Amino acid sequence: MAVFPYLIAGYLFVLGVYGVVRSRHLVQTVVCVAVSQSATYVLLLSAGFQKVATAPIFGQSTPVGTSVVDPVVQALTLTDIVVSATVTALLLALAIQIHRRHDTVDPDELRSLRG
Amino acid sequence: MTSLPPLLIAVPLLAACVLLAGSRLLPRLAVDLLSTLAATIALVIAGFLVVATKDERVVSWAGGWRRIGIALSVDPTSAWLACLICFLGACALLYGWRYFEEVRAHYHALLLLFLAGMLGFAITGDLFDMFVFFELMGATAYALTGFKVEEPESVQGAFSFAVVNSLGGYLCLMGIGLLYARTGALNLVALGEAVRGRPVDLLVIAAFVLVGCGWLVKAAAVPFHFWLVDAHAVAPTPVCVLFSGVMAPLGVYGLARVESTVFASVQPMAQRVFLVLGIVTAIVGAIMCVTQRHLKRLLAYSTVAHIGIFLVGLSTLDIRSTGVYLLAHAGVKGALFLLVGILLAKHCSVDEIDLHRDADRSVFRGILFAIAALALAGLPPFGTALGKSLLEDSGTGIAVLLIAVSAVTGGAVLRAGLRVHFGLGPPPESEQEVSKGEERDPEVTGRTHLTMVAAILVLLGFGLAIGILPSTAPEWTLHGVLLGLLSTALAGAVAAMSIWKHHFGRRIRPAINVLHRVHSGHVGDYAAWLMAGVAFVALLAVF
Numbered sequence: 001m002a003v004f005p006y007l008i009a010g011y012l013f014v015l016g017v018y019g020v021v022r023s024r025h026l027v028q029t030v031v032c033v034a035v036s037q038s039a040t041y042v043l044l045l046s047a048g049f050q051k052v053a054t055a056p057i058f059g060q061s062t063p064v065g066t067s068v069v070d071p072v073v074q075a076l077t078l079t080d081i082v083v084s085a086t087v088t089a090l091l092l093a094l095a096i097q098i099h100r101r102h103d104t105v106d107p108d109e110l111r112s113l114r115g
Numbered sequence: 116m117t118s119l120p121p122l123l124i125a126v127p128l129l130a131a132c133v134l135l136a137g138s139r140l141l142p143r144l145a146v147d148l149l150s151t152l153a154a155t156i157a158l159v160i161a162g163f164l165v166v167a168t169k170d171e172r173v174v175s176w177a178g179g180w181r182r183i184g185i186a187l188s189v190d191p192t193s194a195w196l197a198c199l200i201c202f203l204g205a206c207a208l209l210y211g212w213r214y215f216e217e218v219r220a221h222y223h224a225l226l227l228l229f230l231a232g233m234l235g236f237a238i239t240g241d242l243f244d245m246f247v248f249f250e251l252m253g254a255t256a257y258a259l260t261g262f263k264v265e266e267p268e269s270v271q272g273a274f275s276f277a278v279v280n281s282l283g284g285y286l287c288l289m290g291i292g293l294l295y296a297r298t299g300a301l302n303l304v305a306l307g308e309a310v311r312g313r314p315v316d317l318l319v320i321a322a323f324v325l326v327g328c329g330w331l332v333k334a335a336a337v338p339f340h341f342w343l344v345d346a347h348a349v350a351p352t353p354v355c356v357l358f359s360g361v362m363a364p365l366g367v368y369g370l371a372r373v374e375s376t377v378f379a380s381v382q383p384m385a386q387r388v389f390l391v392l393g394i395v396t397a398i399v400g401a402i403m404c405v406t407q408r409h410l411k412r413l414l415a416y417s418t419v420a421h422i423g424i425f426l427v428g429l430s431t432l433d434i435r436s437t438g439v440y441l442l443a444h445a446g447v448k449g450a451l452f453l454l455v456g457i458l459l460a461k462h463c464s465v466d467e468i469d470l471h472r473d474a475d476r477s478v479f480r481g482i483l484f485a486i487a488a489l490a491l492a493g494l495p496p497f498g499t500a501l502g503k504s505l506l507e508d509s510g511t512g513i514a515v516l517l518i519a520v521s522a523v524t525g526g527a528v529l530r531a532g533l534r535v536h537f538g539l540g541p542p543p544e545s546e547q548e549v550s551k552g553e554e555r556d557p558e559v560t561g562r563t564h565l566t567m568v569a570a571i572l573v574l575l576g577f578g579l580a581i582g583i584l585p586s587t588a589p590e591w592t593l594h595g596v597l598l599g600l601l602s603t604a605l606a607g608a609v610a611a612m613s614i615w616k617h618h619f620g621r622r623i624r625p626a627i628n629v630l631h632r633v634h635s636g637h638v639g640d641y642a643a644w645l646m647a648g649v650a651f652v653a654l655l656a657v658f
Contacts, residue, residue, distance in 0.1 A: 047296035
């Protein structure tokens with residue numbers, strides 16, 4: 001069933017956002033953002049997947065003309081992973097700094113910006 | 116000609132690398148000069164692109180791979196935006212020369228990387244590349260927002276900004292994935308052809324909602340706007356010029372770009388979404404703006420209100436008038452932020468009530484502040500008034516909204532300026548529900564230097580020049596001027612009312628307090644509002 005991976009992707013995204021909404025710890029918030037992002041990996045890879053196809057590397061075992069999975073979505077996913085690494089590292093650094101300056105990592109206790 | 120677009124992105128990137136590599140060796144003056152020079156060179160390249168795109172768009176394919184490769188595609192709108200990005204960047208860097216007592220080259224490098232990200236977003240012709248540049252400008256913007264790592268508010272604001280924008284980016288990427296799964300294309304033009312060739316089905320609508328929500332988060336439309344105000348409140352003041360003037364408007368530009376290329380077949384639906392969100396954003400932004408005491412938050416909410424106006428402009432498909440308004444708004448708003456920056460450096464506070472008590476009696480800066488506030492309200496012959504009057508031609512309802520919103524936001528800014536610089540009126544009542552403005556930029560000198568005033572005058576002059584350029588000046592009409600004068604007068608009335616008759620709004624105070632409480636500063640709440648916004652946009656799109 002081809003719809004299944006898309007449902008999984010949607011579920012993962014909503015799960016991640018739910019985690020961010022309910023989180024009581026900033027590190028957990030960061031991990032939940034990463035969970036949301038993994039939805040995009042699932043969606044992109046499933047967009048290029050074919051059942052009987054092999055890896056998109058042509059050589060002696062896979063002559064030109066064999067059906068392969070789409071390499072473009074794999075490149076997109078790799079780029080996405082790089083983005084994820086940057087953002088996660090930055091968020092974790094900010095979480096450490098928030099812990100130092102506010103003496104708490106509970107988002108409910110961060111009250112300095114409002115209105 | 117085709118080498119200009121890649122060069123435009125490469126110049127700030129390269130300068131940032133040089134600055135980072137030589138950060139220990141280069142003296143401060145060299146860092147300032149080099150970074151400002153890089154932004155100016157990019158401005159010149161963008162200027163050439165404006166001339167080159169007069170007749171046809173300039174397209175450059177990476178590595179010469181036509182059709183299947185990645186393209187940079189510049190049309191007049193993106194060329195003008197590129198000019199604006201480089202111009203604001205150069206002004207922010209110039210202002211920083213004497214604003215920061217001590218600042219390491221990392222700041223300049225980050226700012227140049229931020230410029231490169233925005234330039235890439237503006238001129239790319241590839242949907243996935245838009246996402247990549249969205250993330251590049253996002254990551255550098257989070258770092259710049261949290262630049263004062265020792266300030267508690269600063270790191271908190273950067274954290275919320277990063278979480279909300281990342282979630283928005285992932286929504287957008289899911290939309291891009293769906294479009295690619297359907298069409299096998301990522302180039303905007305190729306995508307447009309493929310989508311136009313088929314009947315509109317649920318997948319196209321879902322892709323529109325997802326991609327649109329991604330750009331709406333960047334544009335800070337209500338209810339995706341919470342991060343913007345927190346980020347403006349805590350970022351170093353010169354950076355706010357870029358955030359307000361061009362980063363948030365780039366979200367509106369992204370919407371315009373995908374609407375006109377990819378989603379041309381669902382345009383009526385897109386216009387409906389933009390109109391409704393634009394009206395809500397303008398009204399919420401204006402109400403929040405007039406009830407602030409933190410000057411940077413006040414200016415940030417006025418930006419939210421203006422984003423609403425740009426969205427309304429987008430819904431009328433009047434890209435040119437929206438563009439004129441956007442350019443002029445960037446200049447005027449930038450000048451206001453830099454004026455607030457001087458107050459912050461001198462008094463270590465941007466709180467209207469504190470500053471009213473020991474008012475800053477600089478008449479020169481007070482007059483500049485008042486002029487900029489009136490320009491924001493639509494004082495002819497500023498470009499803001501011209502853009503507003505052009506948009507007002509598209510309908511009576513829109514004209515009423517535009518005049519009301521610009522009068523209220525301009526009036527709020529004018530009130531703050533008059534209180535702070537001239538000490539007018541009785542001491543203002545303190546508001547319990549809003550943040551106070553006690554903060555400090557790192558290692559600022561606290562002196563007003565010529566370069567700082569020059570940056571302010573250049574920005575304000577830019578806002579004026581947009582209205583009196585030979586190419587725009589003939590578009591003034593008599594009733595446009597009169598409506599501009601009307602909204603200016605109304606702004607004056609709003610300012611006078613809130614200085615001397617501030618008990619007037621007491622009856623609606625509970626409702627406004629509820630609105631303030633919604634802006635809770637809690638990152639989880641912001642994520643919940645994001646999802647609510649996605650659901651709202653989806654409902655608007657389907658029905």
